[in-house]
Amino acid sequence: MLMPQPSHGMAMTPEGDCVSQDFEYVREDGEEVVRIAARGREVLAHPMINFGTAFTRSEREELGLIGLLPPGVTNVYDQVKRIYRQYKTEPNPMARYVFLTALKDRNEVLFYRLVSEHIEEMLPIIYTPTIGRAIEEFSNWFHRPSGVFIDIDHPDEIEKSLRAYNLASDDVDLIVVTDSEGILGIGDQGVGGVSITVGKLAVYTAAAGIHPNRVMPVVLDTGTNNLQLLNDDGYLGVRHSRVRGERYDEFVDQFTRTAHRLFPHAMVHWEDFAAANAHRILARYRDELCTFNDDIQGTAAVVAAAALSAVRRSEIPLTDQRIVIFGAGTAGVGISDLLVQMMVDYGIDEQEARKHFWAIGSHGLIVEGMKMRDFQHPYARAESDVAGWRRHDLAEVVKRVKPTMLIGSSAQPGAFSEDVVRAMAAQQERPIIMPLSNPTSKIEALPADLLKWTDGRALIATGSPFDPVTYGGTTHTIAQANNALVFPGIGLGVIAVRATKVSDGMILAAAKAVARAGLSRYSGASLLPPVSELRSVSAKVGFDVAQRAITEGLAEVIPDDLVQAISDHMWHPTYPRVEVVDEV
Template sequence: MTTQWNAAEGRIETTARGRGVLSRPRLNRGTAFTREEREELGLVGLVPPAVLTLDQQARRAYQQYTAQPTDLARNVYLTALHDRNEVLFFRLLGDHLDEMLPIVYTPTVGRAIERYSYEYRRPGGVYLSVDAPEDVERALRAAELGPDDVDLIVATDGEAILGIGDWGVGGIDIAVGKLAVYTAAAGIDPGRTLAVMLDVGTNRQELLDDPLYLGNRHPRADREAYDAFVDAYVTTARRLFPRALLHWEDFGPANARRVLDRYREREFTFNDDIQGTGAVNLAAVLSGVRASGVPLREHRVVILGAGTAGVGVADQLRDAMAADGLSTEEATARIYGVDRHGLLTRDQDGLRDFQVRYARPAAEVAGWRRDEALGGVPLAEVVARVRPTVLIGTSGQGGAFTEEVVRTMAAHTDRPIILPMSNPTRLAEATPADVLAWTGGRALIATGSPFAPVEHEGVTYRIGQANNALVFPGLGLGAIVAGASRITDGMLAAAAHAVADHTDPDGPGAAILPLTDQLHETSVAVAVAVARAAAADGVARETVDDGIGDRVRAAVWHPVYRPLKAV
């Protein structure tokens, strides 16, 4: 069976027939097949007689969706639709993005991952196993895609899903969810993407003990086997799909940065939690800078949770402050990392290598209050001493920004920028309603998970989502259209500035990041800026000139039924 897009004829051509058509989500259009198509494709008698339009199908699907009793059921419904009819799925998602993004993506995707082995209906993506690295090529080839057919692969090893930890094979759903966002936000052609589960085992005993668990039933592989397996994946994916962007998602802190550092200089690759999160956070801070009127180089930043995301955020803020006139040392000194044993200090045991550059000299904090149970200087003391203007949460610790912490911060700055970025919703370091109440409405807030607007003293505050979803779709689209060979720091900074420029944070209660109804336009703006930055950094293989905006728009895939021909 082959299915191909024939660009010259402007149509999809397939050799599939009958149930072979209906079972392929990329080909299937169910009751929307025309009579002619039914004849040609051997579908006569396999679908009920009426011929519906995509509009009608989308209305029916929406009714089915709203009849689902819970968010998890809505997620399962949409996954099944995705697996049945891709165009209809993306049409429905696009029509109701505000309502459905939290269902296919953060926060509900977290619940779907926890329940993966129970809600399982059909495989979704490519499953690679550390126990059979020799099968990597066979499995990637089974997708039946040629060397020029893949633009993007999202891979996860499921070790650090959102803030909920190790969920083994269920992690495939975050790769699928990210791809859905790539398409819904930036119009990445879903037929040119792959979701990959790098199954290296799980350390969650509850999964290992569960007879229904669908992944490899053993603890996570040791470093040697892990590295060899990841390398087999990168090498094979690169050989089979030379131009694909390799996206890494939700790797644990011991591997995320190591893997990125190993490949970023020589591969077209990107870690969303480190780089995408860094860029969206920088966008929120830039927007906060505009609203507060305080230049970036004068801010003091405290980050709770100096892990994969937290240090990614720190690095991009440091570089942006350096671009704003500070030396790298001065910029670094304005950023305070706080982790599970309090403020990062150089005399601490067990610092991760990527944390060391933000650790403070012990002498600097000699007089600061320590919490012996914690093993260091607690957040409240850091905030009291540092008087931060920016407070960021990437700790996965719900409620960690207590009233005391927020009030102390707000006592020393007019417009505190407070970004509880942890997902899913219950792990947010604070809720917008609390932060607004504790700061008398002065805080500039954005959160990782979606929050409803908040009423405070007669003003409605819209809450922007400081989620890497504002960055990775446009980054991917821009990089693909530019034919980039690398993702450079310049491309990430350009993405952050494009998001910030697409925001209007002035006016009472305005959000400091674009809202979901702006996600598509923001992603296109990000893509154009990223393509230009790729050219400026010398990594673009396609022409990037004044026509780049048109080329980016022309590359956007739309959920419509294209002409289909049986061959």
């Protein structure tokens, strides 16, 4: 069985030599141990070995901490209680984000213990939507660098930059990388996008136990077209417009090849690339390297999971659904592609499956002969199919198509108007409606309105979290199609068997695992499992993804006991046994 690899605490010099570090994490007889060679204030300066007041008296003596900590010794449980009380005094989400970031920079184990015990409450703080505000203000509140900063003006420094993160070739399981052009619903954020990679990795750890010592956040700074940033004297990124074309592609390729050469077992997770590049980059590398795009594949998987749950309740088979995608960009087409694959799995031809979709992009309903992106072509309707239609009018499309499922990924608030929804509900007993755009200010319709306009019959999933809605005496728990239900488990499954690729089949396995985890038929039940169950959902997703990788011949390691392998790879935020050494 492949056991989690130790974090050796060894750095690579630019020449490729290893140099001693202050600590290393290892497993001995199934127990996590940290060997610490640092002493005194150096111990307290590193968040992965600073356990604060949890150090015992003898550990303090051996590590040279006498006099550097208050005399009282507390356990992690009491530390969490104290920190949580402090957290609750913060006045707003941004203040709480700053508080948690400071905690993570000080004591990473305690940070993850706190977040894991309050995951439903804190996920919107460490991830979307609060992180969007933090990214916008990155240059203003920058205090401690987190991640690897690689800029297009110095491509010769890519390898040096990656090595400077002080992780050896076998010590990296996961790299999350962004070029910051398509950050959440706020667009181009330049170098500040590094925060989305840090936040994403925090969710990987909190939800699926990916070891925080074995991950790497990276920002590819190719410039920015955000004039507000370029005219801000405090902006910390390169000061020119975004580089496009051949030079951009060569830069991304050089990063990708270098990262794979230095860290051959790491999955590269592409995050928040703009639609023009996201599909293209994924298509270029996915059959060659272990890469994954959460905006495309993760979003598709969690929405497909919600769709499967809704289909069961609507009692209309997936292969009989008529689906309108409003916002046929990176996410919308990714959702469509996975739903097509599911229909194929249920026995219909791929071309026939695509006829069940009507995709509306920025130029209206996608029709043959019009301007469109390459990835949109498979969903172009024949001109003869839509002759006489008002193709920019969603209400018109809904009345013509009579959809059973309406999916929004447009970032156009209020696009699912009362007229649109009532027209759909007039034709369907259980209309499936998913306004997925976030933050909440961008959502196509509010759940309370959808239930009102459909007389409580709508089956709903949203991109942002909403409180339950009571209508007609029934309390409806609103499913949040949060990618956090999917991507941590995908990473876990890949790591557990060292998958060489992330296949369509593995994404499909993830979607089905989430749908099963959320299976419930009581009136008003959520279509998806709650965020509070992230840890168990991630384990189930990881198992099914790993199993599919083995079945498809994509696993470098086949554990004797896959259940145990998944469990062994899920790091728990508890203080390891401390072993004081002279060197590591």
